[in-house]
Amino acid sequence: MLFYERFKRTVFTDVPDIPFMFMEINNWQGMSVRCGVWQYYESGAFQDGKFERVLSFLKADGEDEMASVYARGIHDYANEKYQGNCDYPEEWFDETDRIDDWISAHEEYIYKWMYDLIMNYQCEVLKLGEAEA
Numbered sequence: 001m002l003f004y005e006r007f008k009r010t011v012f013t014d015v016p017d018i019p020f021m022f023m024e025i026n027n028w029q030g031m032s033v034r035c036g037v038w039q040y041y042e043s044g045a046f047q048d049g050k051f052e053r054v055l056s057f058l059k060a061d062g063e064d065e066m067a068s069v070y071a072r073g074i075h076d077y078a079n080e081k082y083q084g085n086c087d088y089p090e091e092w093f094d095e096t097d098r099i100d101d102w103i104s105a106h107e108e109y110i111y112k113w114m115y116d117l118i119m120n121y122q123c124e125v126l127k128l129g130e131a132e133a
Contacts, residue, residue: 002129012053013049016128019125019128020053021054021117024054025054025110025117028054029103032099032104033103036097036100037096037103038088038092038093040073041073042077045074051074054070055067055071058070069099070099072095072099073095073099075092
């Protein structure tokens with residue numbers, strides 16, 4: 001909750017990498033569980049560079065499989081022709097269904113990845129908490 005409270009009004013480009021990645025992967029997984037991951041991609045498509053930042057971090061962290069799965073859902077949801085009608089191509093939904101399946105099958109792995117992210121950068125995370133005090 002520290003990250004969400006601390007950065008709730010911060011443009012994603014100004015959020016440090018660790019909180020940004022924790023929140024994005026948590027949102028990616030959470031949307032998948034709640035309503036389908038396509039809504040994560042749809043809402044994020046209006047923030048230029050957001051998906052690329054996630055992909056870049058995952059690849060740099062050696063998370064090639066997760067990066068590959070994550071990348072499959074990136075489409076041009078923000079395209080003007082879809083505004084107001086959400087008439088996205090059916091293959092986009094097929095792709096996100098497969099992403100939802102992967103997320104479900106790798107739930108524990110994703111939780112561990114988020115835990116390890118915090119633990120590997122705990123000094124940085126603790127400093128964020130101190131800044132709030």
